[in-house]
Amino acid sequence: MDHAADAYRTDLMTITRFVLNEQSKHPESRGDFTILLSHIVLGCKFVCSAVNKAGLAKLIGLAGETNVQGEEQKKLDVLSNDVFVKALISSGRTCILVSEEDEEATFVVASKRGRYCVVFDPLDGSSNIDCGVSIGTIFGIYMMKDGDEPTLNDVLQPGKNMLAAGYCMYGSSCTFVLSTGAGVNGFTLDPSLGEFILTHPDIKIPKKGKIYSVNEGNAKNWDAPTAKYVEKCKFPKDGSSSKSLRYIGSMVADVHRTLLYGGIFLYPADKKSPNGKLRVLYEVFPMSFLMEQAGGQAFTGKQRALDLVPKNIHERSPIFLGSYDDVEEVKALYAAEEKKE
Numbered sequence: 343m344d345h346a347a348d349a350y351r352t353d354l355m356t357i358t359r360f361v362l363n364e365q366s367k368h369p370e371s372r373g374d375f376t377i378l379l380s381h382i383v384l385g386c387k388f389v390c391s392a393v394n395k396a397g398l399a400k401l402i403g404l405a406g407e408t409n410v411q412g413e414e415q416k417k418l419d420v421l422s423n424d425v426f427v428k429a430l431i432s433s434g435r436t437c438i439l440v441s442e443e444d445e446e447a448t449f450v451v452a453s454k455r456g457r458y459c460v461v462f463d464p465l466d467g468s469s470n471i472d473c474g475v476s477i478g479t480i481f482g483i484y485m486m487k488d489g490d491e492p493t494l495n496d497v498l499q500p501g502k503n504m505l506a507a508g509y510c511m512y513g514s515s516c517t518f519v520l521s522t523g524a525g526v527n528g529f530t531l532d533p534s535l536g537e538f539i540l541t542h543p544d545i546k547i548p549k550k551g552k553i554y555s556v557n558e559g560n561a562k563n564w565d566a567p568t569a570k571y572v573e574k575c576k577f578p579k580d581g582s583s584s585k586s587l588r589y590i591g592s593m594v595a596d597v598h599r600t601l602l603y604g605g606i607f608l609y610p611a612d613k614k615s616p617n618g619k620l621r622v623l624y625e626v627f628p629m630s631f632l633m634e635q636a637g638g639q640a641f642t643g644k645q646r647a648l649d650l651v652p653k654n655i656h657e658r659s660p661i662f663l664g665s666y667d668d669v670e671e672v673k674a675l676y677a678a679e680e681k682k683e
């Protein structure tokens with residue numbers, strides 16, 4: 343098919359069409375999830391457009407505030423948070439929002455309330471904004487537990503209870519990756535149509551990969567199993583090839599590459615940060631959910647990441663996620679260390 347004809351194809355699987363198809367498999371569904379998702383997708387398109395013109399629209403640089411984690415907020419962090427909070431509330435389908443940028447959870451007023459709880463990192467990879475490197479948005483969705491009034495316990499649930507999770511990467515293209523618990527699918531934004539098109543159906547992570555991804559600048563403070571694992575990646579003793587190191591410093595981009603090419607992404611504990619850096623609810627859980635759905639694994643150094651039960655909304659955890667066999671090696675090193683103790 344030539345390019346001109348291709349431009350007029352109407353059989354493209356847009357994300358809306360895809361989610362409506364999924365919805366039709368559940369005759370009892372009233373379309374609430376589809377509506378919620380369409381608001382998240384709209385938020386991502388908005389942020390994508392802001393990211394693309396950030397340098398021109400004076401959107402780079404600091405906003406002048408620090409968030410609850412003590413991190414300086416960038417203008418795009420603040421703008422993206424506003425976009426998602428408004429998009430999620432106006433969906434009329436949410437009851438609690440947890441954002442990296444807000445100290446407290448937002449409880450939606452009863453008149454605009456639905457039964458979904460959304461946890462999100464509105465802009466991930468903030469340190470990469472000003473140099474134009476890939477950044478993203480991460481989200482996870484829970485259903486409110488029983489009862490009429492939402493409480494914090496509705497979001498302090500293990501990651502395995504999530505109904506859906508995903509991310510949008512603002513990179514050389516804008517890519518939306520989603521799992522509703524039945525595999526992982528990737529969509530690419532066609533800017534001329536303003537629609538996300540299914541480009542990566544049923545993503546499966548390779549069983550073993552050739553890449554490891556970690557901030558090695560923290561190596562002097564790592565625990566023994568992490569140090570041993572990275573040493574093994576570089577100097578394997580079993581005759582296999584060394585792994586290559588790739589580290590972008592935006593979780594969304596590092597995880598996206600890991601998902602497509604295989605390998606492992608780790609943000610381990612270290613002596614200075616015994617719980618690691620990444621936040622359980624809106625970074626570790628959604629990415630772990632996607633990894634498992636794609637056939638990989640996610641491990642904290644102690645347990646399956648999705649079994650964690652967070653005690654507070656901004657809790658952190660070490661994380662090792664990626665190809666099944668690669669994470670299995672990390673698990674074996676932690677098990678051996680535990681035996682010694």
Ligand SMILES: O=P(O)(O)OC[C@H]1O[C@](O)(COP(=O)(O)O)[C@@H](O)[C@@H]1O
Pocket residue numbers: 413442463465466467468469557591592593594609619
């Ligand atoms: O600079 P470091 O310590 O390697 O940390 C990188 C990590 O920090 C993060 O940027 C934290 O996310 P935010 O930008 O949303 O705070 C992750 O995206 C990334 O994996």
Ligand SMILES: [Mg+2]
Pocket residue numbers: 463465466467593625
């Ligand atoms: Mg982040």
Ligand SMILES: [Mg+2]
Pocket residue numbers: 419442463464465466467468
């Ligand atoms: Mg962020």
